[in-house]
Amino acid sequence: MAALPEGTPCWADAMFTDLEGAKAFYGDVLGWTFGESSSEFGNYTQAYSDGKAVAAVVPPMPGQEGEQPRSAWCLYLASPDAAATAERIRANGGEVLMGPMAVGDFGTMVIAKDPGGVPFGVWQAGVHEGFEKQGAPGAYTWSEVLTREPEKADAFFPAVFPYATKKMQSEQVDYKIFQLGGEPVLGRMKVGPGDLPPEAPSYVSVYFAVNDCDATAARITERGGQLYFGPMDSPFGRFAAVGDPQGAAFGIIDIAATAGDMPVLTDS
Structure with a gap:
Protein backbone atom coordinates (compact mmCIF):
# COMPACT_ATOMS: atom_id res chain seq x y z
CA MET A 1 0.00 0.00 0.00
CA ALA A 2 1.35 3.42 -0.95
CA ALA A 3 2.12 5.84 1.86
CA LEU A 4 -0.68 8.28 2.58
CA PRO A 5 -0.14 11.90 1.50
CA GLU A 6 1.36 13.98 4.30
CA GLY A 7 -1.35 15.53 6.47
CA THR A 8 -4.00 12.89 5.71
CA PRO A 9 -6.04 11.86 8.77
CA CYS A 10 -4.94 8.26 9.24
CA TRP A 11 -5.89 7.03 12.74
CA ALA A 12 -7.81 7.84 15.93
CA ASP A 13 -7.55 6.56 19.47
CA ALA A 14 -8.76 7.52 22.93
CA MET A 15 -7.68 7.00 26.53
CA PHE A 16 -10.19 5.72 29.09
CA THR A 17 -9.80 5.04 32.81
CA ASP A 18 -12.59 2.44 32.42
CA LEU A 19 -11.42 0.52 29.37
CA GLU A 20 -14.04 -2.22 29.66
CA GLY A 21 -16.78 0.39 30.00
CA ALA A 22 -15.54 2.12 26.84
CA LYS A 23 -15.48 -1.16 24.93
CA ALA A 24 -19.05 -1.93 26.02
CA PHE A 25 -20.27 1.56 25.08
CA TYR A 26 -18.69 1.77 21.63
CA GLY A 27 -19.50 -1.84 20.92
CA ASP A 28 -23.17 -1.02 21.50
CA VAL A 29 -23.45 2.38 19.79
CA LEU A 30 -21.02 1.87 16.86
CA GLY A 31 -21.02 -1.91 16.57
CA TRP A 32 -17.31 -2.26 17.24
CA THR A 33 -15.55 -5.44 18.24
CA PHE A 34 -12.18 -5.41 19.97
CA GLY A 35 -8.93 -7.27 19.60
CA GLU A 36 -6.66 -8.50 22.34
CA SER A 37 -5.03 -5.82 24.50
CA SER A 38 -1.34 -5.45 23.79
CA SER A 39 0.36 -5.50 27.19
CA GLU A 40 3.68 -4.68 25.54
CA PHE A 41 2.19 -1.33 24.44
CA GLY A 42 0.22 -0.30 27.53
CA ASN A 43 -2.83 -2.50 26.83
CA TYR A 44 -3.51 -0.66 23.58
CA THR A 45 -6.64 -2.29 22.16
CA GLN A 46 -7.76 -1.98 18.55
CA ALA A 47 -11.41 -1.62 17.56
CA TYR A 48 -12.82 -3.26 14.45
CA SER A 49 -15.84 -2.79 12.21
CA ASP A 50 -16.59 -5.68 9.87
CA GLY A 51 -13.22 -7.08 10.84
CA LYS A 52 -11.33 -3.98 9.74
CA ALA A 53 -9.34 -1.76 12.13
CA VAL A 54 -11.12 1.58 12.68
CA ALA A 55 -9.76 3.01 15.98
CA ALA A 56 -8.21 2.05 19.31
CA VAL A 57 -8.77 2.52 23.03
CA VAL A 58 -6.12 2.53 25.75
CA PRO A 59 -6.01 2.89 29.55
CA PRO A 60 -3.98 5.69 31.19
CA MET A 61 -0.23 5.26 31.07
CA PRO A 62 1.49 4.15 34.29
CA GLY A 63 1.67 7.14 36.61
CA GLN A 64 -1.39 8.81 35.11
CA GLU A 65 -4.03 6.83 36.99
CA GLY A 66 -4.21 9.22 39.93
CA GLU A 67 -4.36 12.35 37.79
CA GLN A 68 -7.89 11.73 36.45
CA PRO A 69 -6.81 12.61 32.90
CA ARG A 70 -9.56 13.79 30.58
CA SER A 71 -10.82 11.14 28.17
CA ALA A 72 -10.62 12.46 24.61
CA TRP A 73 -10.33 11.24 21.05
CA CYS A 74 -7.03 12.00 19.31
CA LEU A 75 -6.77 12.29 15.53
CA TYR A 76 -3.46 11.38 13.91
CA LEU A 77 -2.19 13.02 10.71
CA ALA A 78 0.13 11.10 8.40
CA SER A 79 3.78 12.07 8.11
CA PRO A 80 6.68 10.57 6.14
CA ASP A 81 9.07 11.84 8.84
CA ALA A 82 7.65 12.35 12.33
CA ALA A 83 10.83 14.02 13.60
CA ALA A 84 10.76 16.60 10.82
CA THR A 85 7.07 17.24 11.45
CA ALA A 86 7.80 17.73 15.16
CA GLU A 87 10.39 20.36 14.29
CA ARG A 88 7.88 22.22 12.07
CA ILE A 89 5.34 22.06 14.88
CA ARG A 90 7.76 23.78 17.24
CA ALA A 91 8.94 26.26 14.62
CA ASN A 92 5.37 27.41 14.00
CA GLY A 93 4.39 27.99 17.62
CA GLY A 94 3.00 24.56 18.45
CA GLU A 95 3.98 22.34 21.36
CA VAL A 96 5.26 18.77 21.17
CA LEU A 97 3.88 16.90 24.18
CA MET A 98 5.28 13.45 23.39
CA GLY A 99 7.69 11.91 20.92
CA PRO A 100 8.77 11.31 18.32
CA MET A 101 8.44 7.83 19.81
CA ALA A 102 8.81 4.55 17.97
CA VAL A 103 5.99 2.10 18.75
CA GLY A 104 7.66 -1.20 17.99
CA ASP A 105 7.54 -1.78 14.24
CA PHE A 106 4.04 -0.29 14.03
CA GLY A 107 5.26 3.26 13.39
CA THR A 108 6.41 6.45 15.06
CA MET A 109 4.08 8.80 16.92
CA VAL A 110 4.05 12.41 18.06
CA ILE A 111 1.43 14.05 20.28
CA ALA A 112 1.26 17.82 19.92
CA LYS A 113 -0.87 20.93 20.31
CA ASP A 114 -1.40 23.80 17.91
CA PRO A 115 -0.74 27.36 19.20
CA GLY A 116 -4.39 27.59 20.30
CA GLY A 117 -4.09 24.49 22.47
CA VAL A 118 -5.79 21.96 20.14
CA PRO A 119 -4.30 18.47 20.69
CA PHE A 120 -3.58 16.18 17.73
CA GLY A 121 -1.28 13.33 16.78
CA VAL A 122 1.24 12.66 14.03
CA TRP A 123 1.80 9.13 12.71
CA GLN A 124 4.69 7.92 10.59
CA ALA A 125 3.48 4.52 9.46
CA GLY A 126 5.43 1.32 9.87
CA VAL A 127 3.47 -1.91 9.60
CA HIS A 128 0.41 -0.10 10.99
CA GLU A 129 -0.74 2.11 8.14
CA GLY A 130 -3.92 3.41 9.77
CA PHE A 131 -7.63 3.06 9.10
CA GLU A 132 -8.58 -0.12 7.24
CA LYS A 133 -12.14 1.15 6.70
CA GLN A 134 -13.43 4.71 6.24
CA GLY A 135 -16.55 6.55 5.14
CA ALA A 136 -18.93 3.73 6.05
CA PRO A 137 -21.05 2.96 9.13
CA GLY A 138 -18.88 2.14 12.12
CA ALA A 139 -15.81 3.89 10.73
Whole structure:
Protein backbone atom coordinates (compact mmCIF):
# COMPACT_ATOMS: atom_id res chain seq x y z
CA MET A 1 0.00 0.00 0.00
CA ALA A 2 1.35 3.42 -0.95
CA ALA A 3 2.12 5.84 1.86
CA LEU A 4 -0.68 8.28 2.58
CA PRO A 5 -0.14 11.90 1.50
CA GLU A 6 1.36 13.98 4.30
CA GLY A 7 -1.35 15.53 6.47
CA THR A 8 -4.00 12.89 5.71
CA PRO A 9 -6.04 11.86 8.77
CA CYS A 10 -4.94 8.26 9.24
CA TRP A 11 -5.89 7.03 12.74
CA ALA A 12 -7.81 7.84 15.93
CA ASP A 13 -7.55 6.56 19.47
CA ALA A 14 -8.76 7.52 22.93
CA MET A 15 -7.68 7.00 26.53
CA PHE A 16 -10.19 5.72 29.09
CA THR A 17 -9.80 5.04 32.81
CA ASP A 18 -12.59 2.44 32.42
CA LEU A 19 -11.42 0.52 29.37
CA GLU A 20 -14.04 -2.22 29.66
CA GLY A 21 -16.78 0.39 30.00
CA ALA A 22 -15.54 2.12 26.84
CA LYS A 23 -15.48 -1.16 24.93
CA ALA A 24 -19.05 -1.93 26.02
CA PHE A 25 -20.27 1.56 25.08
CA TYR A 26 -18.69 1.77 21.63
CA GLY A 27 -19.50 -1.84 20.92
CA ASP A 28 -23.17 -1.02 21.50
CA VAL A 29 -23.45 2.38 19.79
CA LEU A 30 -21.02 1.87 16.86
CA GLY A 31 -21.02 -1.91 16.57
CA TRP A 32 -17.31 -2.26 17.24
CA THR A 33 -15.55 -5.44 18.24
CA PHE A 34 -12.18 -5.41 19.97
CA GLY A 35 -8.93 -7.27 19.60
CA GLU A 36 -6.66 -8.50 22.34
CA SER A 37 -5.03 -5.82 24.50
CA SER A 38 -1.34 -5.45 23.79
CA SER A 39 0.36 -5.50 27.19
CA GLU A 40 3.68 -4.68 25.54
CA PHE A 41 2.19 -1.33 24.44
CA GLY A 42 0.22 -0.30 27.53
CA ASN A 43 -2.83 -2.50 26.83
CA TYR A 44 -3.51 -0.66 23.58
CA THR A 45 -6.64 -2.29 22.16
CA GLN A 46 -7.76 -1.98 18.55
CA ALA A 47 -11.41 -1.62 17.56
CA TYR A 48 -12.82 -3.26 14.45
CA SER A 49 -15.84 -2.79 12.21
CA ASP A 50 -16.59 -5.68 9.87
CA GLY A 51 -13.22 -7.08 10.84
CA LYS A 52 -11.33 -3.98 9.74
CA ALA A 53 -9.34 -1.76 12.13
CA VAL A 54 -11.12 1.58 12.68
CA ALA A 55 -9.76 3.01 15.98
CA ALA A 56 -8.21 2.05 19.31
CA VAL A 57 -8.77 2.52 23.03
CA VAL A 58 -6.12 2.53 25.75
CA PRO A 59 -6.01 2.89 29.55
CA PRO A 60 -3.98 5.69 31.19
CA MET A 61 -0.23 5.26 31.07
CA PRO A 62 1.49 4.15 34.29
CA GLY A 63 1.67 7.14 36.61
CA GLN A 64 -1.39 8.81 35.11
CA GLU A 65 -4.03 6.83 36.99
CA GLY A 66 -4.21 9.22 39.93
CA GLU A 67 -4.36 12.35 37.79
CA GLN A 68 -7.89 11.73 36.45
CA PRO A 69 -6.81 12.61 32.90
CA ARG A 70 -9.56 13.79 30.58
CA SER A 71 -10.82 11.14 28.17
CA ALA A 72 -10.62 12.46 24.61
CA TRP A 73 -10.33 11.24 21.05
CA CYS A 74 -7.03 12.00 19.31
CA LEU A 75 -6.77 12.29 15.53
CA TYR A 76 -3.46 11.38 13.91
CA LEU A 77 -2.19 13.02 10.71
CA ALA A 78 0.13 11.10 8.40
CA SER A 79 3.78 12.07 8.11
CA PRO A 80 6.68 10.57 6.14
CA ASP A 81 9.07 11.84 8.84
CA ALA A 82 7.65 12.35 12.33
CA ALA A 83 10.83 14.02 13.60
CA ALA A 84 10.76 16.60 10.82
CA THR A 85 7.07 17.24 11.45
CA ALA A 86 7.80 17.73 15.16
CA GLU A 87 10.39 20.36 14.29
CA ARG A 88 7.88 22.22 12.07
CA ILE A 89 5.34 22.06 14.88
CA ARG A 90 7.76 23.78 17.24
CA ALA A 91 8.94 26.26 14.62
CA ASN A 92 5.37 27.41 14.00
CA GLY A 93 4.39 27.99 17.62
CA GLY A 94 3.00 24.56 18.45
CA GLU A 95 3.98 22.34 21.36
CA VAL A 96 5.26 18.77 21.17
CA LEU A 97 3.88 16.90 24.18
CA MET A 98 5.28 13.45 23.39
CA GLY A 99 7.69 11.91 20.92
CA PRO A 100 8.77 11.31 18.32
CA MET A 101 8.44 7.83 19.81
CA ALA A 102 8.81 4.55 17.97
CA VAL A 103 5.99 2.10 18.75
CA GLY A 104 7.66 -1.20 17.99
CA ASP A 105 7.54 -1.78 14.24
CA PHE A 106 4.04 -0.29 14.03
CA GLY A 107 5.26 3.26 13.39
CA THR A 108 6.41 6.45 15.06
CA MET A 109 4.08 8.80 16.92
CA VAL A 110 4.05 12.41 18.06
CA ILE A 111 1.43 14.05 20.28
CA ALA A 112 1.26 17.82 19.92
CA LYS A 113 -0.87 20.93 20.31
CA ASP A 114 -1.40 23.80 17.91
CA PRO A 115 -0.74 27.36 19.20
CA GLY A 116 -4.39 27.59 20.30
CA GLY A 117 -4.09 24.49 22.47
CA VAL A 118 -5.79 21.96 20.14
CA PRO A 119 -4.30 18.47 20.69
CA PHE A 120 -3.58 16.18 17.73
CA GLY A 121 -1.28 13.33 16.78
CA VAL A 122 1.24 12.66 14.03
CA TRP A 123 1.80 9.13 12.71
CA GLN A 124 4.69 7.92 10.59
CA ALA A 125 3.48 4.52 9.46
CA GLY A 126 5.43 1.32 9.87
CA VAL A 127 3.47 -1.91 9.60
CA HIS A 128 0.41 -0.10 10.99
CA GLU A 129 -0.74 2.11 8.14
CA GLY A 130 -3.92 3.41 9.77
CA PHE A 131 -7.63 3.06 9.10
CA GLU A 132 -8.58 -0.12 7.24
CA LYS A 133 -12.14 1.15 6.70
CA GLN A 134 -13.43 4.71 6.24
CA GLY A 135 -16.55 6.55 5.14
CA ALA A 136 -18.93 3.73 6.05
CA PRO A 137 -21.05 2.96 9.13
CA GLY A 138 -18.88 2.14 12.12
CA ALA A 139 -15.81 3.89 10.73
CA TYR A 140 -14.08 7.26 10.63
CA THR A 141 -15.47 9.66 8.06
CA TRP A 142 -14.45 13.27 8.89
CA SER A 143 -12.84 15.52 11.48
CA GLU A 144 -12.70 19.20 12.26
CA VAL A 145 -10.63 21.45 14.47
CA LEU A 146 -13.01 23.22 16.87
CA THR A 147 -11.08 26.21 18.15
CA ARG A 148 -11.61 29.48 19.96
CA GLU A 149 -8.55 30.88 18.16
CA PRO A 150 -9.13 30.13 14.47
CA GLU A 151 -6.48 32.53 13.21
CA LYS A 152 -3.83 30.47 14.99
CA ALA A 153 -5.07 27.19 13.47
CA ASP A 154 -5.33 28.81 10.03
CA ALA A 155 -1.68 29.84 10.11
CA PHE A 156 -0.34 26.73 11.85
CA PHE A 157 -1.76 23.70 10.06
CA PRO A 158 -0.89 24.79 6.48
CA ALA A 159 2.61 25.68 7.69
CA VAL A 160 3.16 22.21 9.19
CA PHE A 161 1.33 20.18 6.52
CA PRO A 162 1.01 20.86 2.76
CA TYR A 163 -2.60 22.03 2.97
CA ALA A 164 -4.41 24.37 0.65
CA THR A 165 -7.15 26.30 2.46
CA LYS A 166 -10.68 27.06 1.30
CA LYS A 167 -13.27 29.14 3.14
CA MET A 168 -16.90 28.08 3.29
CA GLN A 169 -19.28 30.88 2.35
CA SER A 170 -21.67 31.03 5.28
CA GLU A 171 -23.25 33.67 7.47
CA GLN A 172 -23.85 31.13 10.25
CA VAL A 173 -20.39 29.66 10.84
CA ASP A 174 -16.73 30.55 10.39
CA TYR A 175 -15.54 27.38 8.67
CA LYS A 176 -12.50 26.54 6.59
CA ILE A 177 -11.44 23.36 4.86
CA PHE A 178 -7.89 22.09 4.51
CA GLN A 179 -7.31 20.24 1.24
CA LEU A 180 -4.70 17.89 -0.17
CA GLY A 181 -4.59 17.48 -3.94
CA GLY A 182 -7.87 19.35 -4.21
CA GLU A 183 -9.65 16.96 -1.84
CA PRO A 184 -11.00 18.04 1.59
CA VAL A 185 -9.27 16.25 4.46
CA LEU A 186 -9.86 18.37 7.59
CA GLY A 187 -12.24 21.12 8.71
CA ARG A 188 -11.68 24.10 10.97
CA MET A 189 -14.62 25.72 12.77
CA LYS A 190 -14.53 28.75 15.04
CA VAL A 191 -16.05 28.09 18.45
CA GLY A 192 -17.93 31.08 19.79
CA PRO A 193 -19.17 31.91 23.31
CA GLY A 194 -21.72 29.32 24.35
CA ASP A 195 -20.67 26.73 21.76
CA LEU A 196 -18.62 24.83 24.34
CA PRO A 197 -18.67 24.89 28.13
CA PRO A 198 -16.06 27.38 29.41
CA GLU A 199 -14.03 24.58 30.97
CA ALA A 200 -14.01 22.49 27.77
CA PRO A 201 -10.80 22.78 25.76
CA SER A 202 -10.64 23.40 22.03
CA TYR A 203 -10.29 20.02 20.33
CA VAL A 204 -10.47 17.99 17.13
CA SER A 205 -13.92 16.48 16.70
CA VAL A 206 -13.65 13.02 15.11
CA TYR A 207 -16.76 11.85 13.24
CA PHE A 208 -17.80 8.23 12.88
CA ALA A 209 -20.42 7.22 10.31
CA VAL A 210 -23.65 5.58 11.45
CA ASN A 211 -26.71 4.14 9.72
CA ASP A 212 -29.24 6.30 11.58
CA CYS A 213 -28.07 9.45 13.38
CA ASP A 214 -31.23 9.90 15.46
CA ALA A 215 -31.36 6.29 16.62
CA THR A 216 -27.64 6.30 17.46
CA ALA A 217 -27.94 9.58 19.37
CA ALA A 218 -30.82 8.12 21.39
CA ARG A 219 -28.80 4.99 22.15
CA ILE A 220 -25.84 7.13 23.25
CA THR A 221 -27.94 9.01 25.80
CA GLU A 222 -29.59 5.76 26.96
CA ARG A 223 -26.10 4.38 27.64
CA GLY A 224 -25.15 7.41 29.77
CA GLY A 225 -23.58 9.57 27.06
CA GLN A 226 -24.37 13.18 26.20
CA LEU A 227 -26.04 14.87 23.24
CA TYR A 228 -24.36 18.26 22.78
CA PHE A 229 -25.79 19.34 19.43
CA GLY A 230 -28.22 17.99 16.84
CA PRO A 231 -29.16 15.77 15.19
CA MET A 232 -29.15 18.27 12.33
CA ASP A 233 -29.46 17.97 8.56
CA SER A 234 -26.64 19.12 6.28
CA PRO A 235 -25.48 18.62 2.69
CA PHE A 236 -22.86 16.21 4.05
CA GLY A 237 -25.30 14.09 6.07
CA ARG A 238 -27.42 14.19 9.22
CA PHE A 239 -25.05 14.67 12.15
CA ALA A 240 -24.80 15.23 15.89
CA ALA A 241 -22.11 16.16 18.41
CA VAL A 242 -22.07 13.72 21.31
CA GLY A 243 -20.00 12.54 24.25
CA ASP A 244 -19.45 9.14 25.79
CA PRO A 245 -20.05 8.39 29.51
CA GLN A 246 -16.38 9.12 30.30
CA GLY A 247 -16.49 12.56 28.69
CA ALA A 248 -14.81 11.93 25.33
CA ALA A 249 -16.55 14.08 22.70
CA PHE A 250 -17.02 12.90 19.13
CA GLY A 251 -19.37 13.26 16.18
CA ILE A 252 -21.75 10.87 14.45
CA ILE A 253 -23.03 11.31 10.91
CA ASP A 254 -25.36 9.45 8.57
CA ILE A 255 -23.67 10.29 5.27
CA ALA A 256 -26.58 8.81 3.28
CA ALA A 257 -29.08 11.31 4.75
CA THR A 258 -27.98 14.46 2.94
CA ALA A 259 -30.11 17.60 2.66
CA GLY A 260 -29.59 21.00 1.03
CA ASP A 261 -27.09 22.39 -1.43
CA MET A 262 -23.36 21.93 -1.02
CA PRO A 263 -21.71 25.10 0.28
CA VAL A 264 -19.66 27.37 -1.97
CA LEU A 265 -15.92 27.34 -1.23
CA THR A 266 -13.66 30.26 -1.96
CA ASP A 267 -9.92 30.77 -1.70
CA SER A 268 -8.98 31.65 1.84
